Amino acid sequence: MGVCLSGAVVHSTFPQEKVHKIDYSIYPTSEQLMMLIKSRRSNRAMSNAMIPKESLQMILEAAHRAPTASNSQKVFFKLIENPDDLKYISDFTIKTFEKLIKLLQTPILKLILKRIMPEAYKYLPAFNRLKIEHEKGNDLIIRKAKAVLLIYTPKSNRFGKEDANLAYQNGSLMAESLGVAQFYLGFVCSALSQDKKRVFNKRFGIDGTIHAAMGLGMPLFKYENFTDRNDIGPIS
Amino acid sequence: MGVCLSGAVVHSTFPQEKVHKIDYSIYPTSEQLMMLIKSRRSNRAMSNAMIPKESLQMILEAAHRAPTASNSQKVFFKLIENPDDLKYISDFTIKTFEKLIKLLQTPILKLILKRIMPEAYKYLPAFNRLKIEHEKGNDLIIRKAKAVLLIYTPKSNRFGKEDANLAYQNGSLMAESLGVAQFYLGFVCSALSQDKKRVFNKRFGIDGTIHAAMGLGMPLFKYENFTDRNDIGPIS
Ligand SMILES: Cc1cc2nc3c(=O)[nH]c(=O)nc-3n(C[C@H](O)[C@H](O)[C@H](O)COP(=O)(O)O)c2cc1C
Ligand SMILES: Cc1cc2nc3c(=O)[nH]c(=O)nc-3n(C[C@H](O)[C@H](O)[C@H](O)COP(=O)(O)O)c2cc1C
Incomplete structure (x- = not known):
């Protein structure tokens, strides 16, 4: 955590070319910003x-x-x-999930893991679906x-x-x-x-x-x- | 992680009064947003x-x-x-740091702690200063x-x-x-x-x-x- 306890930071040595005037005339209003914030969404259709x-x-x-x-x-x-590189990211993710699926479905382990990490089993159907789609050539990781x-x-x-x-x-x-x-x-x-x-x-x-x-x-x-x-x- | 794999979420049951038109005419431009983002700062002078x-x-x-x-x-x-309640938040934070200061300065522990958590000692002067200022009535936690x-x-x-x-x-x-x-x-x-x-x-x-x-x-x-x-x- 910080040692900058003084509030406003004033560096006498701060280079002037790094200091800029704030142009309040182009500030977005709070209504403008709210419209942006409300309409921002996870757009996966690219x-x-x-x-x-x-x-x-x-x-x-x-x-x-x-x-x-x-x-x-x-x-x-x-x-x-x-x-x-982009393909690597998807493949890496799917491979990791495949290992997880295997682990979670190993008969002896299953009994124990279901007790200590029940949430993991909630994700099993999702992981499985990601894997199946991946095999069909559908990238649901980075799309x-x-x-x-x-x-x-x-x-x-x-x-x-x-x-x-x-x-x-x-x-x-x-x-x-x-x-x-x-x-x-x-x-x-x-x-x-x-x-x-x-x-x-x-x-x-x-x-x-x-x-x-x-x-x-x-x-x-x-x-x-x-x-x-x-x-x-x-x-x- | 998510099971929402379908991309656009379409709920046929989604109540119409919860759906609103996006007013792109009041969208901030990227220049407007950038000006806001660049001039946003941690303003502790209240x-x-x-x-x-x-x-x-x-x-x-x-x-x-x-x-x-x-x-x-x-x-x-x-x-x-x-x-x-606001005062409680500051007091709680300072009290926690006081305990930490004591712990970090306990002679026998010091030798061990310095090895296993050297970073903690970096914060000691800051914690001490926060404490001293707090005693003088200066709140540097929530100001x-x-x-x-x-x-x-x-x-x-x-x-x-x-x-x-x-x-x-x-x-x-x-x-x-x-x-x-x-x-x-x-x-x-x-x-x-x-x-x-x-x-x-x-x-x-x-x-x-x-x-x-x-x-x-x-x-x-x-x-x-x-x-x-x-x-x-x-x-x-
Ligand atoms: C921490 C975090 C992780 C997320 N992971 C994924 C993801 O792996 N794949 C995906 O398609 N969406 C992912 N999302 C997007 C969420 O599903 C999305 O934000 C949520 O459904 C709300 O929709 P909105 O962003 O359109 O408002 C993630 C969002 C967050 C905040
Ligand atoms: C995770 C996080 C924790 C922070 N904690 C404090 C804090 O306890 N007290 C404080 O005065 N500022 C705190 N700050 C503010 C930073 O000091 C500040 O963001 C940084 O100096 C950059 O300045 P700016 O926000 O004005 O751009 C924190 C910032 C972050 C992101």
């Missing part, structure tokens, strides 16, 4: 179009501007666009994403998961405003948490822990509607 | 003014609209505004925040920290657009992670794990400038 380079840059820049604990700025990004953004932090960052997910949400709102489709790759993150030997990280030269992953592509169509969430429930 | 109720509602609504793994929507909010928003999830939510921090960032951008000052209460979260007996949660009737906390108040002044982050570094 076309074959490429994502414009400037859009990717803006998504990265937005993510990079998120706050970090103690202003460590120890959040890093890996953007993967190579088709072989038709043309890019995957991995967000990671060094092991020493004790607020790594917080920092990375704050960055994710900034990036995802930016994608929405740019008309770029995105969704959270939670299945990939689940598989990564099983990868004790860090095979995945080594392949991509990532030194740290991947806490969040975003699938990106161009949307097949524009949504016309948004729907409400469940009621927020009691808050005080 | 006045004694109260936060308008409608602003708090919009911050909550924005947080509540963030995505959740498998669309569980199992992210809950507790908004604390009562001055005694002059008029409200604290706790974001929590049930224990069963395996993506609790992710879901809660995605919600945090949505709420924090909304606060920024409303001219409400906010900062992340990481010290409080650190203290909470030590609270094995859940004394804090019981006091506030919270059944679950608190993953993120936001201090809120009205800003003493409007910032004129924003500063750049460190360079983003290699991304591919």
Whole structure:
């Protein structure tokens, strides 16, 4: 945690070219932002179009501007666009789930595992379906994403998961405003948490822990509607 | 993880009053959003003014609209505004740090602890300073925040920290657009992670794990400038 206890950070040595005027005249109103926030959604219907380079840059820049604990700025990004690499991500995820399915269905183990990790069995049908679809050539992991953004932090960052997910949400709102489709790759993150030997990280030269992953592509169509969430429930 | 594998969610039973048209005419442009994202900052200089109720509602609504793994929507909010409760949060945090300071400085333990958790000793000066300032009546934990928003999830939510921090960032951008000052209460979260007996949660009737906390108040002044982050570094 932070040692920056003084509030406003004033560095007399802070280079002037890194200081910029805030242009409040182009600030979005809260109504504008709310419309964006309400219509943001996980859009998994992606076309074959490429994502414009400037859009990717803006998504990265937005993510990079998120706050970090103690202003460590120890959040890093890996953007993967190579088709072989993208395929590797899906295959890696499915292979991890296949191992899990096997483990969970081993007769002797089943009796014990059902007791100590009952939730795992809830996911069995989902894992099985992902696997079957994968064999048919349907990628339900990253779908038709043309890019995957991995967000990671060094092991020493004790607020790594917080920092990375704050960055994710900034990036995802930016994608929405740019008309770029995105969704959270939670299945990939689940598989990564099983990868004790860090095979995945080594392949991509990532030194740290991947806490969040975003699938990106161009949307097949524009949504016309948004729907409400469940009621927020009691808050005080 | 999710079983929602179908992409677009179509519920024939979805009540029509919960479906709304997206008004793209008021969508913020990516430049507008970027200006907001770049000028958002942890504003710890707060006045004694109260936060308008409608602003708090919009911050909550924005947080509540963030995505959740498998669309569980199992992210809950507790908004604390009562001055005694706010004081309790600071006192609780400082007391936890006092215990830590004692533990870390116990002569016999020190030798061992320095080996197994060297990072903890990095925080000692910060903890000490927080404690000394607290004794002088200076609250460096929640400062002059008029409200604290706790974001929590049930224990069963395996993506609790992710879901809660995605919600945090949505709420924090909304606060920024409303001219409400906010900062992340990481010290409080650190203290909470030590609270094995859940004394804090019981006091506030919270059944679950608190993953993120936001201090809120009205800003003493409007910032004129924003500063750049460190360079983003290699991304591919
Ligand atoms: C932590 C997390 C993990 C997720 N993992 C996946 C995933 O692996 N695959 C997927 O298609 N969607 C995934 N999602 C997207 C959710 O299913 C989606 O956010 C939820 O259904 C709400 O819909 P919305 O984002 O359109 O509002 C994930 C979301 C979160 C927050
Ligand atoms: C996970 C996390 C925990 C934080 N904890 C604290 C805190 O306890 N007290 C505080 O004053 N600021 C806290 N901050 C705010 C950071 O110090 C701040 O985000 C960072 O210095 C960057 O400045 P900015 O938010 O103004 O861009 C925290 C930020 C994050 C992301």
